Amino acid sequence: MRRIAASFAVATLLLGTLAACGDDSDSSGEGSLKVSGAFGTVPTVKIDAPYSVDETKVQVITKGEGDVVEKDSTAFLNIFIANGYDGRVVDSAWPELKTPEPAETESPSASPSASETPSAPSTEKSGDTDAADGETPAADEQAEGNPTLVTLTKDTVKAINEAVVGHTIGSRVVVSAEADDAFGLGGAELGIGNQDTTVFLIDILGTALDKIDTSAAATPKGWPTVVEKDGQVTGLDFSKAMKTPKPGLQVTRLVTGTGPKAEKGSKVALRYLGQVWGAKKPFDENYTAQTPTIGGSLLTLGTGSVIKGWDQGLDGVTAGSRVLLVIPAELAYGDKGSGKDIKPGDTLTFVVDVLGVV
Structure with missing residues (x-):
C-alpha cells in the first residue's frame, strides 16, 4: 500500500484534530527551518532542532499556475511531515526522505491480495534511506512522489487546510504548525509531543471530482x-x-x-x-x-x-x-x-x- 495510506496513524490524524487558527504572521520560537527545491522535485528540508513556533507560519515555496483549491475539495497531495522538536521525519511521499524506524518497532503493512479484493492493486513499497541530523538529501531530478487524496473539510488537520485551501494547483507550500494546528494531543501515536511544532511540506498536484455528471449518458444497445x-x-x-x-x-x-x-x-x-x-x-x-x-x-x-x-x-x-x-x-x-x-x-x-x- 502507498506509504501515507498505509501509515494508519498519520492517515487517521489527518482528520479530527484540534481547532486553533494559523496565519502567515512571523512567530517567535527557537531553532530554524530551511527548505529548498521547487514543486515536483524531491525537497531538501533542514531542521535545526529543536525548532518551534508560537504561531503557525505558512510559506509558499513555489506558486502554481493552476486553479485555486476550494474548501471541501478532494486534492491529490504529496505530503512530508516532520517533528520540529527532534527533526525526525514522521512520514513522507518521497520514501527516501523518511527517517527509518528502529528494527524492533517495525510492523509490515498488509496489502490485500487479488483473491481477497478482485481489482485491488498489490502496490510496491520503496525502501527507506537514512536522513541524519534533521536534514533530507537533495535531488535535482523530477520526482513524482507517492500522492495521497485528502478531502479538505473542517475536520481535516488545520495545517493541511492552511497549506492547500486558497492555494493554486502546482504550488509547494510549507507550514510550521504549532501543536493545536497540527496533531495536538493525538500526536503521541506519531512520537510528536502535545507542544511540539510540526513541519508540513505539501505539493498540490490536482483535484478530483466528487462524482461524474451522467445526465447525458446513454447505454449502447446490447450493453448492461x-x-x-x-x-x-x-x-x-x-x-x-x-x-x-x-x-x-x-x-x-x-x-x-x-x-x-x-x-x-x-x-x-x-x-x-x-x-x-x-x-x-x-x-x-x-x-x-x-x-x-x-x-x-x-x-x-x-x-x-x-x-x-x-x-x-x-x-x-x-x-x-x-x-x-x-x-x-x-x-x-x-x-x-x-x-x-x-x-x-x-x-x-x-x-x-x-x-x-x-
Whole structure:
C-alpha cells in the first residue's frame, strides 16, 4: 500500500484534530527551518532542532499556475511531515526522505491480495534511506512522489487546510504548525509531543471530482445498464444485454470527461463496481467506500498492480469519464477464477468513474 495510506496513524490524524487558527504572521520560537527545491522535485528540508513556533507560519515555496483549491475539495497531495522538536521525519511521499524506524518497532503493512479484493492493486513499497541530523538529501531530478487524496473539510488537520485551501494547483507550500494546528494531543501515536511544532511540506498536484455528471449518458444497445439509487451506482442490469459478450476487451464511454488523460504511470482516483457478465449482483465495489481508491491506494495505471483488462481498458480515459469495461477471462482471472464469485473463464464487467488523474 502507498506509504501515507498505509501509515494508519498519520492517515487517521489527518482528520479530527484540534481547532486553533494559523496565519502567515512571523512567530517567535527557537531553532530554524530551511527548505529548498521547487514543486515536483524531491525537497531538501533542514531542521535545526529543536525548532518551534508560537504561531503557525505558512510559506509558499513555489506558486502554481493552476486553479485555486476550494474548501471541501478532494486534492491529490504529496505530503512530508516532520517533528520540529527532534527533526525526525514522521512520514513522507518521497520514501527516501523518511527517517527509518528502529528494527524492533517495525510492523509490515498488509496489502490485500487479488483473491481477497478482485481489482485491488498489490502496490510496491520503496525502501527507506537514512536522513541524519534533521536534514533530507537533495535531488535535482523530477520526482513524482507517492500522492495521497485528502478531502479538505473542517475536520481535516488545520495545517493541511492552511497549506492547500486558497492555494493554486502546482504550488509547494510549507507550514510550521504549532501543536493545536497540527496533531495536538493525538500526536503521541506519531512520537510528536502535545507542544511540539510540526513541519508540513505539501505539493498540490490536482483535484478530483466528487462524482461524474451522467445526465447525458446513454447505454449502447446490447450493453448492461448501470443501476443507481440516490445517485450512487449499486449494480449492473443485464436484462437487455446480449447473452454472450463480443470476444476480447470491450470499452465504451458512457460519459467522456474533459480532464487529464490517464496513461502509464498516472495516479488515478476512481469509483468502480464489478459484476460477472450476466450475474445478478456485484462481486466488488468502492462506491460505498470513504475514498475513491482501491484498498486505500490510488491506482497507478499500467504497472501490473491490477488485472490486465484495467491497465489496458483505462489507458487514454480522461478524468470526468464513466466507462464500461467488458474484460475476458484471459485479461482477468483466467482459468483459475477468484474467490467464490468469479469462476474459471468468467467474463467481468466494470463500471468505472474516473474522478481525477495526476
